[in-house]
Amino acid sequence: MPFTFSIYDFTGFTQWVDATLRGACSPFWATLWEMVIVGVLFLAFYAVVGLYLVYAERKVCAFIQNRVGPNRVGPYGFFQTIADLIKLLMKEIISIKQADKLLFNLAPFIVIVTSFLALAAIPFAKGLHPIDLNIGVFYVMAISSMGVVGILLAGWSSNSKYSLLGAMRSGAQIISYELSVGMSLIAICVLAGSMQLSVIVEQQRDLWFIFKGHFPAITAFIIYMIAATAETNRGPFDLAEAESELAAGFHTEYSGIKFAFFFLAEYMNMFIVASLAATIFWGGWMPLHIPGLESFNHVMDFIPPVLWYIGKTAVIILIMMWFKWTFPRLRIDQLLNLEWKFLLPISLVNILIMAFIVLMGWYIGL
Amino acid sequence: MREIYNYFKTIFFALKSLWTGMKVTGAYFFKPWKIVTQQYPENREKLQMFERTKGELVMPHNEKNEHQCTGCGICEMNCPNGTIIVKTVINETPDGKKKKALDKYIYNLGMCTFCGLCVKTCPSDAIVFSNKFEHAVFNKNKLVKTLNKEGSTLKKRAE
Structure with a gap:
């Protein structure tokens, strides 16, 4: 296998790595080494993305509120979050006397492991796709809903009223909003006819699904954005850690690096949700193609797929931050009203409309 | 429907x-x-403060070293936490009248909450708040200030 590397197609490069490893050692060790390499790369990616999303959030929030934001550590405060991380690493880990020790220590790891697992199924670029499961969408949904277990454990084991209230709110919220997230994704799976993320991306070569599916796809996208914001426990749905009511919600009793785990996992969940939205609705790493405009499509092809992927994800994250710093927090009854009386019925009807449109071939396409 | x-x-x-x-x-x-945030240490040279900023209490003196404080002590009475001590002396005028005059106007910045009641209640507008806000000192005794200048007198009222 000759060495090939292209920023437009990583397939050759990953196959070269695979062939080299298999040539050097037995298949078992080759697979193990590949897993280690991917794991280490993801750890680095996780840390960088988590840190810089915190930085981005602080800057976006500052600009929305006519402030400057972090601006002391490094140029434009670029190293502020690294300094924060070092501070958190050096802080004392307080062990709570009345806490359930095992569950208390386990909870942050469950939260962080679930977000880590979900990352595995995301296609970053052509050929840069750790596991291409044939039920990719389902897998991401299933894994990301495991995070609530960690949150509930954190709340329960802390043996604190604030934590327990925050965790129960979070549980109720995630379980109900998961339905809408799933339903809006099903609408697109109906259009794509597949749950495999690589197939979904490949099918958007001519036109992204949000344009191809026109009205029901846009409805699904809006529902997905609302429900995904709620599922990641972000404002305006941040009842789980409502600062003004519950101190810090389920992670009130955590300190030091364990608190940092929750914090990182929250931002990583936001990244996963945003990249899933970018993949499902906006074509993932697929450049913007408009049928009929050949020269335009060629110009778009010159931008590497990785940049397309990062750009789309960044735009969706920006929209979610925009939500957070604009809207006031919902009350718990308003939250459940919104889900059960509005989002869920609409997304159910939306699937029906989408199925009808797919059946009649009324989507925009070639 | x-x-x-x-x-x-x-x-x-x-x-x-x-x-x-x-x-x-x-x-x-x-x-x-x-952006409306003031980048404070950088823009220290051209920092624009607002008229209403309550930095510290000062007693304005005119060019003849005259202030307007009669030493009535209303500010001292109104101060909620004993920041102000007005020390007065009784002067005897040539025609035998006894008149109260300000001796020392002591203001303890370290105890001041900047409520502004002293300025509000002063009947002769003798004291105002200045915009100076950088008060850091190494010794808290330096925060106890005498506001009337050495040898200052009460401004004669236009009669």
Whole structure:
């Protein structure tokens, strides 16, 4: 296998790595080494993305509120979050006397492991796709809903009223909003006819699904954005850690690096949700193609797929931050009203409309 | 039918009002140059303070070293935490009248809460708040200040 590397197609490069490893050692060790390499790369990616999303959030929030934001550590405060991380690493880990020790220590790891697992199924670029499961969408949904277990454990084991209230709110919220997230994704799976993320991306070569599916796809996208914001426990749905009511919600009793785990996992969940939205609705790493405009499509092809992927994800994250710093927090009854009386019925009807449109071939396409 | 109409009306107005809010914050976001935060240590030279800033209590003196304090002590009475001590002396005028005059106006900056009651209640507008706000000193005794200058006298009223 000759060495090939292209920023437009990583397939050759990953196959070269695979062939080299298999040539050097037995298949078992080759697979193990590949897993280690991917794991280490993801750890680095996780840390960088988590840190810089915190930085981005602080800057976006500052600009929305006519402030400057972090601006002391490094140029434009670029190293502020690294300094924060070092501070958190050096802080004392307080062990709570009345806490359930095992569950208390386990909870942050469950939260962080679930977000880590979900990352595995995301296609970053052509050929840069750790596991291409044939039920990719389902897998991401299933894994990301495991995070609530960690949150509930954190709340329960802390043996604190604030934590327990925050965790129960979070549980109720995630379980109900998961339905809408799933339903809006099903609408697109109906259009794509597949749950495999690589197939979904490949099918958007001519036109992204949000344009191809026109009205029901846009409805699904809006529902997905609302429900995904709620599922990641972000404002305006941040009842789980409502600062003004519950101190810090389920992670009130955590300190030091364990608190940092929750914090990182929250931002990583936001990244996963945003990249899933970018993949499902906006074509993932697929450049913007408009049928009929050949020269335009060629110009778009010159931008590497990785940049397309990062750009789309960044735009969706920006929209979610925009939500957070604009809207006031919902009350718990308003939250459940919104889900059960509005989002869920609409997304159910939306699937029906989408199925009808797919059946009649009324989507925009070639 | 009415209920269904109202249902969709609710959704429509909800989205509309959410968009109104997002337009406001979005407009701020895309104008980062309209930041109102003062970059304090950097812009120290040209820092613009507001007239209403309560930095510290001062007693204005005119060019003839005259202040307007009669030493009545109303500010001292109104001060909620004993920041102000007005020391007065009784002077005897040539025609035998006894007159109270200000000796020392002692102001303890370390105890001041900047409520402004002294300035508000002063009958002769003798004291005001200045804009100076950098008060850090190494010894708290330096925060006890005498506001009337050495050898200053009461300003003669225009008669």
